[in-house]
Amino acid sequence: MREVASPETKTPKVGFVSLGCPKALTDSELILTQLSAEGYQTSKTFEGADLVIVNTCGFIDDAVRESLDTIGEALAENGRVIVTGCLGAKGGAGEGNLVRRMHPSVLAVTGPHATREVMDAVHANLPKPHDPFTDLVPPAGIKLTPRHYAYLKISEGCNHRCTFCIIPSMRGDLVSRPIGDVLNEARALFESGVKELLVISQDTSAYGVDVKYRTGFWDGKPIRTRMLELVQSLGELAKPYGGWVRLHYVYPYPSVDEVLPLMASGQVLPYLDVPFQHSHPDVLRRMKRPASGERNLERIRRWREACPQIVIRSTFIAGFPGETEEEFEHLLQFMREARIDRAGCFAYSPVEGAAANALPGMLPQEVRERRRALFMEVAEEVSAAKLRERIGASMQVLVDSAPALGRKGGVGRSYADAPEIDGTVQLLPPEKLSKRLAVGEFTQARVVATQGHDLVAVPF
Numbered sequence: 001m002r003e004v005a006s007p008e009t010k011t012p013k014v015g016f017v018s019l020g021c022p023k024a025l026t027d028s029e030l031i032l033t034q035l036s037a038e039g040y041q042t043s044k045t046f047e048g049a050d051l052v053i054v055n056t057c058g059f060i061d062d063a064v065r066e067s068l069d070t071i072g073e074a075l076a077e078n079g080r081v082i083v084t085g086c087l088g089a090k091g092g093a094g095e096g097n098l099v100r101r102m103h104p105s106v107l108a109v110t111g112p113h114a115t116r117e118v119m120d121a122v123h124a125n126l127p128k129p130h131d132p133f134t135d136l137v138p139p140a141g142i143k144l145t146p147r148h149y150a151y152l153k154i155s156e157g158c159n160h161r162c163t164f165c166i167i168p169s170m171r172g173d174l175v176s177r178p179i180g181d182v183l184n185e186a187r188a189l190f191e192s193g194v195k196e197l198l199v200i201s202q203d204t205s206a207y208g209v210d211v212k213y214r215t216g217f218w219d220g221k222p223i224r225t226r227m228l229e230l231v232q233s234l235g236e237l238a239k240p241y242g243g244w245v246r247l248h249y250v251y252p253y254p255s256v257d258e259v260l261p262l263m264a265s266g267q268v269l270p271y272l273d274v275p276f277q278h279s280h281p282d283v284l285r286r287m288k289r290p291a292s293g294e295r296n297l298e299r300i301r302r303w304r305e306a307c308p309q310i311v312i313r314s315t316f317i318a319g320f321p322g323e324t325e326e327e328f329e330h331l332l333q334f335m336r337e338a339r340i341d342r343a344g345c346f347a348y349s350p351v352e353g354a355a356a357n358a359l360p361g362m363l364p365q366e367v368r369e370r371r372r373a374l375f376m377e378v379a380e381e382v383s384a385a386k387l388r389e390r391i392g393a394s395m396q397v398l399v400d401s402a403p404a405l406g407r408k409g410g411v412g413r414s415y416a417d418a419p420e421i422d423g424t425v426q427l428l429p430p431e432k433l434s435k436r437l438a439v440g441e442f443t444q445a446r447v448v449a450t451q452g453h454d455l456v457a458v459p460f
């Protein structure tokens with residue numbers, strides 16, 4: 001069965017052929033709606049169209065044949081064809097994608113439910129008509145961060161049920177954004193001048209779990225909705241811009257180990273923000289956290305073996321309901337052994353609606369506060385020792401502030417410092433009088449001292 005869009009006359013014009021079942025038809029409707037919303041005309045014929053979209057079916061052999069014939073017809077009559085739908089997701093008898101093998105000259109191929117990817121392919125091959133309202137919005141969207149760094153949200157919600165947390169009750173279970181959307185946003189951000197992308201979510205390592213790591217599409221190519229593939233692609237996207245990719249809210253699942261080689265080879269920053277919250281297995285169980293303390297220590301050791309320059313940031317809770325002296329001592333010992341580079345600690349405080357409120361053994365506030373302070377003493381010792389090890393080293397620094405072109409110095413951050421939450425690099429006046437610093441640009445700097453949580457360095 002062939003459904004077609006109503007004919008229109010004005011350009012830019014997109015011819016559209018919809019084959020297949022009602023699910024394919026609704027995909028076609030979504031694409032046609034988006035085309036119309038953006039001011040494109042749609043046409044039921046190939047003739048006179050600036051390009052043609054064929055929404056295919058790949059269910060049975062006859063449908064595959066009809067789809068391939070229609071693509072061939074569209075190529076012969078029009079020449080510029082974007083393919084979407086079930087056949088687009090199908091592999092061939094040999095390597096690669098069936099549509100690409102049979103019709104290598106198609107402009108792009110996507111799978112089903114891919115309105116955004118289809119629209120990206122349309123935009124790349126047939127620019128959008130000018131819209132005086134939306135054209136004022138920058139392609140990367142409106143950002144509240146400085147121009148040189150941006151947050152990239154990859155999912156919403158969370159499948160865990162940590163007893164101290166009410167996020168899942170507010171935001172629901174994990175919903176991963178389509179990988180094509182995430183990568184398109186990342187590309188637009190780099191193109192708009194962003195130098196540092198901060199990947200965020202409630203649980204970055206769980207990216208794609210909700211969609212069973214389904215194969216998405218980006219740039220006309222299949223790609224799995226999974227942390228490893230996402231991080232790999234972000235690293236590749238960042239390369240031509242010399243940009244940084246920083247990972248936040250990563251849980252210590254075994255799959256995270258696969259990302260370490262990308263850090264060791266410099267594709268993404270050797271920085272992991274892992275909210276451990278505690279180390280003692282019993283406390284972690286009461287918190288309903290997804291990993292046990294002993295294994296975390298082992299995992300950190302392996303991460304450091306795989307990538308010696310890795311910086312680990314984490315947050316902890318002291319004085320969780322029922323925390324014994326021994327459990328708290330375990331946490332301090334963990335901190336000393338794990339040598340977490342950047343650690344924050346909260347004294348436990350009940351959150352309305354959290355399951356932990358019903359746990360026995362709520363500790364008096366002074367005890368919770370005292371434990372937090374004791375933890376921070378250890379954390380600061382570790383952090384200060386780690387910072388001192390950097391004296392004499394040369395580091396790449398991203399400049400956040402440089403009054404008077406940096407002649408009197410400025411403030412920046414190294415790979416070890418996420419904005420807002422970590423330390424900074426205090427930049428002294430540059431070694432050479434001719435050297436200038438600019439906000440949002442990188443500079444090399446030699447570390448000469450430490451100052452609290454910060455490094456002091458001379459740009460060169």
Ligand code: SF4
Pocket residue numbers: 158159160161162165166167168202203
């Ligand atoms: S603390 Fe994090 S992992 Fe746990 S439920 Fe809340 S959002 Fe999910």
